[in-house]
Amino acid sequence: MTAVPTVTPTRPASRPAPTSGPFTGAVAAEWTKLWSVRSTWWTLLAAVVTMAAAAGQLAIYAVNANTDDDPTVNPGIVDVGEIVAGALELTQYVVLALGLFAITSEYATGTIRTTLRCTPSRGRVLAAKAAVVGAVTFLTGLLIGAVGAAVARPVLGEWGRAPLGGTVADVVASAAYLALLSVLALGLAAALRGAVLTLTVLFALLMIVPLSLQEPGITVLTRIADAFPGVAGNHFLAGDTEPYPAAVGLLVLAGWAVAALALGRWALRRRDA
Amino acid sequence: MITIRALTKRFGAATAVDDLTVDIGPGQVTGFLGPNGAGKSTTMRMVLGLDRPTAGQALVNGRPYRQLRYPLHEVGALLDATGVHPARSGRAHLLAMARSNGIPARRVDEVLDLVGLDERAAGKPGRALSLGMGQRLGIAGALLGDPPVLLLDEPVNGLDPDGVRWIRRFTRGLADEGRTVLISSHLMSEMQQTADRVVVLGRGRLVADAPLADLIAARPASSVRVRGPEPAGLATLGARLAADGAAVSPDEGGLTVTGVTAGRVGDLAYELGVRLHELTPVAASLEEAFLELTAGSVEYAAGPTGGETR
Numbered sequence: 001m002t003a004v005p006t007v008t009p010t011r012p013a014s015r016p017a018p019t020s021g022p023f024t025g026a027v028a029a030e031w032t033k034l035w036s037v038r039s040t041w042w043t044l045l046a047a048v049v050t051m052a053a054a055a056g057q058l059a060i061y062a063v064n065a066n067t068d069d070d071p072t073v074n075p076g077i078v079d080v081g082e083i084v085a086g087a088l089e090l091t092q093y094v095v096l097a098l099g100l101f102a103i104t105s106e107y108a109t110g111t112i113r114t115t116l117r118c119t120p121s122r123g124r125v126l127a128a129k130a131a132v133v134g135a136v137t138f139l140t141g142l143l144i145g146a147v148g149a150a151v152a153r154p155v156l157g158e159w160g161r162a163p164l165g166g167t168v169a170d171v172v173a174s175a176a177y178l179a180l181l182s183v184l185a186l187g188l189a190a191a192l193r194g195a196v197l198t199l200t201v202l203f204a205l206l207m208i209v210p211l212s213l214q215e216p217g218i219t220v221l222t223r224i225a226d227a228f229p230g231v232a233g234n235h236f237l238a239g240d241t242e243p244y245p246a247a248v249g250l251l252v253l254a255g256w257a258v259a260a261l262a263l264g265r266w267a268l269r270r271r272d273a
Numbered sequence: 274m275i276t277i278r279a280l281t282k283r284f285g286a287a288t289a290v291d292d293l294t295v296d297i298g299p300g301q302v303t304g305f306l307g308p309n310g311a312g313k314s315t316t317m318r319m320v321l322g323l324d325r326p327t328a329g330q331a332l333v334n335g336r337p338y339r340q341l342r343y344p345l346h347e348v349g350a351l352l353d354a355t356g357v358h359p360a361r362s363g364r365a366h367l368l369a370m371a372r373s374n375g376i377p378a379r380r381v382d383e384v385l386d387l388v389g390l391d392e393r394a395a396g397k398p399g400r401a402l403s404l405g406m407g408q409r410l411g412i413a414g415a416l417l418g419d420p421p422v423l424l425l426d427e428p429v430n431g432l433d434p435d436g437v438r439w440i441r442r443f444t445r446g447l448a449d450e451g452r453t454v455l456i457s458s459h460l461m462s463e464m465q466q467t468a469d470r471v472v473v474l475g476r477g478r479l480v481a482d483a484p485l486a487d488l489i490a491a492r493p494a495s496s497v498r499v500r501g502p503e504p505a506g507l508a509t510l511g512a513r514l515a516a517d518g519a520a521v522s523p524d525e526g527g528l529t530v531t532g533v534t535a536g537r538v539g540d541l542a543y544e545l546g547v548r549l550h551e552l553t554p555v556a557a558s559l560e561e562a563f564l565e566l567t568a569g570s571v572e573y574a575a576g577p578t579g580g581e582t583r
Contacts, residue, residue: 017375018343018346018374018375018376019375019376019377020372020375021375022342022343022374022375024375025343025372025373025374025375026373028372028373029369029370029372029373030369032365032368032369032372033358033361033365033369036361036362036365036366036368036369037358037360037361038360039360105358109356109357109358109359109399110356111356111357111358111361112356113323113352113356114356114357114366114370114414115373116322116323117321117322117323117344117345117350118344118345118369118370118373118374119344119373120322120338120339120340120341120344121339121342270325271325272318272323272324272325273318273323273324
């Protein structure tokens with residue numbers, strides 16, 4: 001018989017067994033880290049303020065369009081949910097910063113080395129971050145969706161309506177959109193490391209590239225643009241039936257988020273921390 | 274127990290760690306020595322699964338670090354940068370670490386107590402921590418899971434003399450409890466006070482792996498410093514000593530002689546009628562033994578003109 005190597009013969013007797021599984025632990029650690037820096041709170045406040053401002057502005061535009069003399073633009077009665085979805089175009093960048101900074105701040109401050117020493121499995125770390133970022137941005141989405149609706153409704157006055165069921169559905173949809181987008185930002189940030197680079201790529205993915213594709217009005221290019229995460233998300237939020245059902249828009253966005261996570265995991269595994 | 278087998282790490286064309294094979298055993302403090310840039314930190318980072326080896330492997334208790342599910346229970350580490358977020362309090366930093374490995378929150382208070390950080394210090398954000406407090410916090414983090422293996426990278430860096438003494442006593446205590454303790458340093462004198470055994474790296478290669486006592490025994494011969502008012506007389510004395518087989522190097526206002534005793538130098542001076550003002554035996558320090566070992570393996574040595582590197 002071959003000798004079996006003896007492992008850890010000198011284990012201090014008092015050592016307690018782990019009280020949670022490694023994934024649960026990683027999630028708890030991410031949660032603790034997120035709420036123990038003030039910047040998280042500032043980001044949330046910024047998201048609320050941006051949403052309130054953007055929703056208020058869009059509501060004013062809608063009212064003006066209905067009341068000015070130009071009959072060609074007359075949106076008629078507007079759902080507050082529509083205003084909330086429109087206001088996301090700007091507000092999304094504040095919210096997805098939560099996903100972005102969950103990893104770029106770790107690289108910027110060197111805490112990534114502590115994190116990876118605590119949870120050496122790169123996939124587990126990223127999954128834990130995605131769970132926390134997804135949950136927090138979803139709840140943030142519900143909060144700011146409610147804020148946006150609450151601001152838009154009185155501004156719209158007679159030109160607005162807020163059917164309870166429809167508004168709730170719109171707010172939940174915005175929250176889901178923001179959560180998926182933030183996870184996409186997280187995965188991308190894990191692959192790219194730097195906040196500025198990641199934000200630049202996100203801008204390109206969400207706005208610059210799809211807008212450039214849509215601009216000439218060529219069908220093929222427009223269809224390609226429809227596959228981009230921001231456009232897919234907007235089809236989902238608008239409840240479109242063309243070019244694909246709204247649910248497909250959500251799936252496309254989710255696909256992007258999953259792909260970004262896979263890319264991030266691959267990069268984390270390969271790279272020296 | 275840390276097992277390192279044919280471990281190699283290249284960064285582009287540069288080889289940071291070159292085919293390193295060594296075992297770090299329990300129950301003693303192992304000093305990990307080498308000049309700056311010798312590959313100590315890179316080796317430690319590979320042991321901790323942070324850097325990926327180009328070849329070979331580093332195992333902790335028989336397994337690669339990246340496969341450990343609760344690594345803090347197996348290995349504690351202090352890296353040169355303690356890795357605390359500038360805006361996060363030390364306590365929250367430890368709490369996040371503890372939670373990641375299913376360690377109860379009260380253990381955070383225990384380790385803070387162990388390293389002597391009070392409530393006020395633990396509540397400070399990372400950016401407000403002094404180097405010494407940061408090191409203590411780092412060690413607190415290393416002890417969270419009460420691990421049998423500890424890796425401390427330059428733990429005395431930036432510590433005041435009290436802190437240095439504290440680290441020495443502390444690491445000694447940890448080794449006496451039967452743990453594997455690996456401490457890196459670029460200062461041999463530091464290891465002289467703490468280590469039982471030293472592993473010396475030079476340019477990424479293993480230069481020595483021996484009990485400290487052996488290294489001390491093998492240190493270079495002592496020298497004798499000679500000074501006097503008569504340069505001509507000293508030159509004569511020097512020539513005579515050199516003829517006797519001693520190594521003589523003239524320096525400012527005198528000679529440094531290796532290979533003979535001070536008594537022999539004094540006798541010769543008397544014989545030759547050379548006036549001396551000083552005759553001092555100089556014991557070679559462990560530092561010199563270390564320099565001798567790593568000579569030729571220093572990554573960034575000043576050239577003869579002082580301007581060139583390598």
